[in-house]
Amino acid sequence: MxxxxxxxxxxxxxxxxxxxxxxxxxxxxxxxxxxxxxxxxxxxxxxxxxxxxxxxxxxxxxxxxxxxxxxxxxxxxxxxxxxxxxxxxxKRYHWQEDMADWESHLKETDNREHHMQKSDELNNLERALQALSPAKRELIELTRFQKLKYDQVAALLGISESALKVRVHRTLKELRELYSKVDGKLTDRIN
The missing domain is CATH 1.10.1740.10 (RNA polymerase sigma factor, region 2, helix turn helix motif)
Structure with missing residues (x-):
């Protein structure tokens, strides 16, 4: 404060x-x-x-x-x-991976397998986030990653705090479903 x-x-x-x-x-x-x-x-x-x-x-x-x-x-x-x-x-964005950063980060870790698993999880999360609409990505970014208070985000969006809570809940549910689909597709390819 x-x-x-x-x-x-x-x-x-x-x-x-x-x-x-x-x-x-x-x-x-x-x-x-x-x-x-x-x-x-x-x-x-x-x-x-x-x-x-x-x-x-x-x-x-x-x-x-x-x-x-x-x-x-x-x-x-x-x-x-x-x-x-x-x-x-x-009009639109393109999802990009920065291989140089990824490779340098990989070299810094002692446990490559653990890092690869975490990297896969983060990539899957990134893909799931990119599958959300821009408005929903913004909602997740503001409330979860930037940790703005719900009353602040509600004021930014011009909606009530209770309406914001409903939107966040629904968006997180959709994100979980998208993550499961992305993770499932990659698992199917490996098997």
Whole structure:
């Protein structure tokens, strides 16, 4: 809670003209925003660009930040808008694997078999996530990976908290079913 109040105070300073303070918020939020975008796009370069776009917009629209605002919620609201604009311009994403990162990570582990199993599970989860609609992926990304509070996500989406809980429950159920299908197809190929 202290970080939230501190982030709010920093953003109020940015709003009043001390734009250098935005770098503090960048250091605190760029990784989370990158994770949010990567979860939606599966593309590191695109995700980096989108993070930069969020902070450019924060600077541009700093006067719209509310005196009683919550910086975290405002940042993810900006991120959602940046993502929507990007999606409109590019229409779709391509799932990509970065083999260099995968191979270097494999070399770092002592237990290759365990790593391969975890890697397969993560790849299956990624495929299942990509099979969800963009809106459902965003829902999972915000609530599970970015760990935003339900009231914040509900406000971002313009729905009630109870409606959000229903959507999350249904989306998680669909994700489990998709994961089972992906995992089952791979198991069938091996056997």
């Amino acid at each position: 202290i970080d939230s109040l501190e982030d709010h105070a920093i953003m109020l300073k940015v709003k009043s003209g001390d734009v250098e303070k935005l770098s503090l918020l960048y250091h605190r939020y760029s990784r989370r925003l990158f994770g949010f975008f990567f979860g939606l796009t599966s593309d590191a370069a695109t995700s980096e660009d989108l993070v930069q776009n969020v902070f450019v917009r924060m600077l541009k629209y700093r006067k719209s930040y509310s005196e009683s605002g919550n910086f975290e919620a405002w940042a993810f609201h900006m991120a959602r808008n940046v993502h929507k604009d990007h999606f409109r311009k590019n």
